[in-house]
Amino acid sequence: MRILYIDGGQVLHENYMYPYYGGVYRELLNFASVTTYQGFVGNINSFLSYLNQEFDCIIFGLGYFANGNANWYSKIEGLSEINIPVACLLHKPQSLLEEKLNFFKINKIDLIVDSQCTYEKYGNLTGIESIRLPWTATPKFFKPRPDILKTYDIGFSGALHGSGKIQGPTRDLRTRIKAALDLQKEINIFWNGSDSVKTRIPSVEQYASKINECKIWLATTGPMEDLGPRYFEVALSKTMLFCNEMPEAYGEIFKDGVNCVTFKNDLSDFNEKLEYYLKNDKERDEICKNAHDLILENYTWKHMALKLINKIQEVGNGRDLF
Numbered sequence: 001m002r003i004l005y006i007d008g009g010q011v012l013h014e015n016y017m018y019p020y021y022g023g024v025y026r027e028l029l030n031f032a033s034v035t036t037y038q039g040f041v042g043n044i045n046s047f048l049s050y051l052n053q054e055f056d057c058i059i060f061g062l063g064y065f066a067n068g069n070a071n072w073y074s075k076i077e078g079l080s081e082i083n084i085p086v087a088c089l090l091h092k093p094q095s096l097l098e099e100k101l102n103f104f105k106i107n108k109i110d111l112i113v114d115s116q117c118t119y120e121k122y123g124n125l126t127g128i129e130s131i132r133l134p135w136t137a138t139p140k141f142f143k144p145r146p147d148i149l150k151t152y153d154i155g156f157s158g159a160l161h162g163s164g165k166i167q168g169p170t171r172d173l174r175t176r177i178k179a180a181l182d183l184q185k186e187i188n189i190f191w192n193g194s195d196s197v198k199t200r201i202p203s204v205e206q207y208a209s210k211i212n213e214c215k216i217w218l219a220t221t222g223p224m225e226d227l228g229p230r231y232f233e234v235a236l237s238k239t240m241l242f243c244n245e246m247p248e249a250y251g252e253i254f255k256d257g258v259n260c261v262t263f264k265n266d267l268s269d270f271n272e273k274l275e276y277y278l279k280n281d282k283e284r285d286e287i288c289k290n291a292h293d294l295i296l297e298n299y300t301w302k303h304m305a306l307k308l309i310n311k312i313q314e315v316g317n318g319r320d321l322f
Contacts, residue, residue, distance in 0.1 A: 006058065023229070055278065240291075242273075
């Protein structure tokens with residue numbers, strides 16, 4: 001398959017602060033011939049003539065839809081008439097959602113790719129086929145590391161989402177969790193929570209190693225009750241995933257007591273569950289194994305890339321695009 005991948009922001013390399021931006025892209029490189037362009041395209045036919053190449057499909061990446069300029073979501077001349085499949089990896093629906101959905105419609109794109117369970121909603125709103133590709137992880141970095149000792153009982157690293165960024169029952173959840181942990185005097189805690197990027201763990205390798213230093217790692221839903229890549233990173237690391245309750249639609253992957261442990265958003269059962277799973281190694285290890293095996297066999301970035309290729313082929317009326 002010959003892919004034209006249009007993106008923005010130079011976010012595709014694996015050591016970018018948020019590696020999930022290029023997760024599926026980097027795997028596509030292993031299965032297809034990919035030509036990459038960073039930036040806005042005003043006329044697709046002129047651009048293709050300039051490249052002087054033929055393509056089997058066009059993919060607009062997450063970096064394209066992270067742009068805060070509404071002009072990026074206007075009509076691209078010639079795109080609605082193009083005779084190859086066009087897929088868009090929707091990102092940041094909390095910003096300019098109406099403009100992004102309109103972009104899909106006026107340019108007559110063929111496939112919306114959403115990382116969350118909202119994919120059906122956006123498909124219904126636009127009348128465009130939509131699939132879900134979770135933001136996951138790669139076992140290249142996120143894997144069990146037997147040479148690393150579990151020196152911490154529980155760990156967390158990431159933004160705190162303060163200043164009312166998240167509303168509703170998960171408002172200030174990470175700050176409330178930290179306050180609850182501060183009262184725990186007998187457990188060893190690794191905490192690197194801040195809304196400043198300056199304090200982030202500097203590399204993916206160091207971050208993956210730190211997860212392996214912990215028996216339990218925290219993950220919480222995002223601003224749209226979304227699941228980020230942290231859930232999959234923890235699972236692949238064979239560290240127990242400890243997360244707040246999530247929308248039922250995500251139960252197809254993560255199941256409380258089976259491959260993760262969930263706590264209530266009001267934290268009323270947080271301490272009880274934390275204490276239980278720190279004391280019961282056998283049950284914690286079984287949950288870790290279940291999560292690791294499920295994600296490794298079904299939900300890595302490699303699986304997501306192959307799913308996307310297969311869907312694009314299907315959208316292309318089954319013609320052989322390889």
